[in-house]
Amino acid sequence: MESVPIDTDGGPQVVLELIYRLKVRDVMTTDVVSLPPTATLREAQIIMRDRGITGVPIVENERLVGIVSIGDIIEALDGGWIADAAAKRMTEAVIVLEADMPINFAITYLNRYGYRRFPALDKDGQLVGIVTAADIIRALLVEMNREVERLEEGLSRRRRTAEPGAGISGGSSSNVDPSMPGATDGGLASEVADPPADLVFQSRKFDFETAGKASGGLKKALKVLGVEPMTIRRAAVASYELEMNQVIHSDGGSMSFHFGAGTIEIIAADQGPGIPDLDAALTEGFSTANEWIRSLGFGAGLGLPNARRSSDEFSLDSAQGRGTTVRALIRY
Amino acid sequence: MRISELSSVFGFECIQDSYEDVELHDGYTSDLLSDVMAKAAQDAVLITIQAHKNTVAVASLVGIRAIVLCNARPILDDMIEVAKAEGIALFRTDRNQFQVSGLLYPAIHGKAG
Known part of the structure; x- marks a missing residue:
């Protein structure tokens, strides 16, 4: 799964609240195996096979210096350089997330850049996790279930008390859109219109x-x-x-x-x-x-x-x- | 100079071309959006590396007409969409902010310095 089919701009209010409330650190995998730049692509391939993962971060002096993806391994097997050092073949310009970013950033990045995983760094630039689309979807499903349960509870409570005509409260979708009169073209700038409502x-x-x-x-x-x-x-x-x-x-x-x-x-x-x-x-x-x-x-x-x-x-x-x-x- | 000269004379790649081709009276070079808000002039060109849609919001609020994105920064689609809606021209170049400022200064203010 390479993308997360969620509209981070519009979309239902409940879902929007979730993707801004959840942080990258809440959804990321923290059990990350990394390799030094001197490790061979063969070593990376073995880790991927044994752990069922599709990318290995390359770390030197506690800093992320690159990433070897399963795509790199396939190319290496095809081209005959699987014994090369990771440093020689890894992707160096890695796009990263910060652990305290809300997950709407992770969703946007996944949908935008076409990479399947993003390393997450803490404030000091240290690698602390990896985020995949599956991580995000899993966390979102758990939270959405919880949220739907809460909404259902509220709904049945409201049915029991049966308040006819009462609007649904909660949620902050009260963006009052300005309904302005049409812009006046021409030079009548001095003619000031009635003040609009707040x-x-x-x-x-x-x-x-x-x-x-x-x-x-x-x-x-x-x-x-x-x-x-x-x-x-x-x-x-x-x-x-x-x-x-x-x-x-x-x-x-x-x-x-x-x-x-x-x-x-x-x-x-x-x-x-x-x-x-x-x-x-x-x-x-x-x-x-x-x-x-x-x-x-x-x-x-x-x-x-x-x-x-x-x-x-x-x-x-x-x-x-x-x-x-x-x-x-x-x-x- | 007019906005269109950013591509016709200086060869910057035009990324968003729905704009009114007005005269540029000034320029501002900064990557700090609050600094741009406080100091940039109207009808100016903004020279920056901030290739995201908040830059367009700031430009629109202070009356910047064109943005030159330096160092060949990748530009996100949503930035282009917002710029189109606001009629703000977007250009990209592999030159850096210092080089672009130097190029544009004489064209806008007559002579360098």
């Missing part, structure tokens, strides 16, 4: 796929209002930084936009864990983001300072265990 968007921890939707929605709404470009930019920067902070650091939260007379109020409220040191968090260059988040170009410690600089009023309320609420006001 917009509310939900954000999810480590969901880099849909991150930015709230800020995109805000930008569109302000364009329709005829707000001047530099103000739109300030609002978009403040909003995007606060939104990314929720994705990177919080357990999920919401972005609300309130349109007043000549003001945009942004309320970014999350469910925790809260900021331990507010002064540090507002200092440029201070960041608690981990390595793989930084590799995406985030977590440079510029977020909150950027958001504050872009706002006319800015306040931050946070307590550990309670969550963080940021209010940013932009005037135009």
